[in-house]
Amino acid sequence: KNEVEQSPQNLTAQEGEFITINCSYSVGISALHWLQQHPGGGIVSLFMLSSGKKKHGRLIATINIQEKHSSLHITASHPRDSAVYICAVSGTETSGSRLTFGEGTQLTVNP
Amino acid sequence: KAGVTQTPRYLIKTRGQQVTLSCSPISGHRSVSWYQQTPGQGLQFLFEYFSETQRNKGNFPGRFSGRQFSNSRSEMNVSTLELGDSALYLCASSLEGSSRVQVLNTEAFFGQGTRLTVV
Numbered sequence A: 001k002n003e004v005e006q007s008p009q010n011l012t013a014q015e016g017e018f019i020t021i022n023c024s025y026s027v028g029i030s031a032l033h034w035l036q037q038h039p040g041g042g043i044v045s046l047f048m049l050s051s052g053k054k055k056h057g058r059l060i061a062t063i064n065i066q067e068k069h070s071s072l073h074i075t076a077s078h079p080r081d082s083a084v085y086i087c088a089v090s091g092t093e094t095s096g097s098r099l100t101f102g103e104g105t106q107l108t109v110n111p
Numbered sequence B: 001k002a003g004v005t006q007t008p009r010y011l012i013k014t015r016g017q018q019v020t021l022s023c024s025p026i027s028g029h030r031s032v033s034w035y036q037q038t039p040g041q042g043l044q045f046l047f048e049y050f051s052e053t054q055r056n057k058g059n060f061p062g063r064f065s066g067r068q069f070s071n072s073r074s075e076m077n078v079s080t081l082e083l084g085d086s087a088l089y090l091c092a093s094s095l096e097g098s099s100r101v102q103v104l105n106t107e108a109f110f111g112q113g114t115r116l117t118v119v
Helices: B100-104
Strands: A004-007 A010-014 A019-025 A031-037 A043-049 A052-056 A059-064 A069-074 A083-090 A099-101 A105-110 B005-007 B010-013 B019-024 B031-038 B042-050 B053-057 B064-068 B074-078 B087-094 B114-118
Touching (some): A004 A083, A010 A019, A019 A031, A019 A083, A019 A105, A031 A069, A043 A059, A043 A069, A069 A083, A099 B042, B019 B114, B042 B074, B053 B064
Antiparallel strands (some): A004 A019, A019 A069, A031 A043, A052 A059, A059 A069, A083 A099, B005 B019, B019 B074, B042 B053, B064 B074, B087 B114
């Protein structure tokens, strides 16, 4: 079993819909990261969370440390949100500061 | 402030050759990590350098090596290339202090990656 599990693997939405991507992890961590990867490869860091909730524009990320679970929400989705969203954790007991990644969620938002 | 710069962006090599990839971190960042991304395996950690020292190493064969210079720029080298080494290689830089708390709660900034194709 992977240390970081994401769901769903693929998600298709209509423009304007509210989107939720989930991430569960099985080890103790110091931080959880949400990343965005567009075709072409570059990765952008969206959020780094240790607790609670963060908001940036239409993006909201939450984490529940006790349940080892995080969610990324996108409100009023837009076709430009189409990308792969990756959950990663850092500071596990065995890995130190390096990132351990989930498999990613491919999001497609249709106009 | 310039972002993380990786060169080259694209590379085609033949089996058996070696390759060197470069990563220039954000100014002031002292930590550089390297990752390999393939369709089958996803993103996997290669190694991490901090102040010219390898601090962490992933589960890759010895053909994969790296180093970091005094200006924090890092290079990774792959010798005796195999077809399976075809991948997107990403580096990430972090601003870290010396305390454990700072190390474990640092945000990573990624480069655009180098896409390596081995033929």
